[in-house]
Amino acid sequence: MKTSDFDYDLPPALIAQHPPAERGQSRLLHLPGGVAPLEHCQVTTLPRLLRAGDLLVFNDTRVIPARVFGQKATGGQIEVLLERALDNHRALVQIRASKAPKAGGKLFLGPEALPVSVLGRREALFELAFPAEQEVLPFFETVGEMPLPPYIERSADLDDQARYQTVYARHPGAVAAPTAGLHFTDALLEALAAAGIAQTTVTLHVGAGTFSPVRVEDVTAHRMHEERYVLPREAVDAIEAAQARGGRVIAVGTTVVRVLETAARRPEGLAPHAGETDIFIYPPFPFRVVDGLMTNFHLPQSTLLMLVSAFAGWEAVRQAYDTAVAEGYRFFSYGDAMLLWRAPASEAGA
DSSP states (O other): OBGGGGOOOOOGGGBOSSOOSSTTOOEEEEOOOTTOOOEEEEGGGHHHHSOTTOEEEEEOEEEOOOEEEEEETTSOEEEEEEEEESSSSEEEEEEEESSOOOTTOEEEETTTTEEEEEEEEETTEEEEEOOTTOOHHHHHHHHOBOOOOTTSOSOOOHHHHHHTSOTTOOEEEESSOOGGGGGOOHHHHHHHHHTTOEEEEEEEOOOGGGGOOOOOSBGGGOOOOOEEEEEOHHHHHHHHHHHHTTOOEEEESHHHHHHHHHHTTSTTOSOOEEEEEOOOOOSSOOOSSOOEEEEEOOOTTOHHHHHHHHHHOHHHHHHHHHHHHHTTOOBSTTSOEEEEEOOOHHHHTO
């Protein structure tokens, strides 16, 4: 299977540079599956597309304002993007600079020029040590800006602080939003509950590696980045209850798929735990937990497009993407969404 197999033509004008004027006012392309035609809907119509007894699983990670500017000891300007906090005083980061800093050197971050030490390098990432009086996450929360994706060609503004965050975000740790969740409002969550659709949450802290391109033509040679996740007891109980009553398990976003399908492959099966996942989902893939998926539109040749293709079948997904382009849907993080259902294994592997 080749990376180029997952390509499609996207006019740049369809890449959403701003969120919709109001949260929840996005379009939703529904792929019913089988021979049923595509449906052009709104996110607000989601309650009628689901059934009483179904379960929606959300990712409640909270995006950190992970981008900070500073300088090296030589005075050279740098941009630091937090990948993850290793503990209270150590962090893995990406650094953009004219020349990469060396281990043992100092960097000075933020408006107060906080001195941090470069401990070393882990492939493309740098490990930094923060001073004893300053913890990592509070520093970024105080002086950082929202790390908008590279295809949004503008600087983050005050509006992004709220709009690049889900309304149910609870646990800080992500450097990119679980964007399928950006469509949900409190009113929509209440409408879903009133329709008998259950809800639960898992946590996966999305890393900057989610934007890393696949640099090999042979899909099987690609190595995924690791992301931290938590599968709580409440989510396991909700999934088991939904399955027992014949309800469908619907992941809100590919991050939820990664958590649930990773957990299902552990010796203990679907049980409460915390861990890291580097699962790479591409066709063919035997899904064990997720029945439905709500997700935004993804970049050509990306691992997320491969995941969606494994789930619903690449031919069906390709047709849906071609239709979305022709109909002027908005793409990527601030764009519109899709609702898909798991295809039979023979179709998903096509």
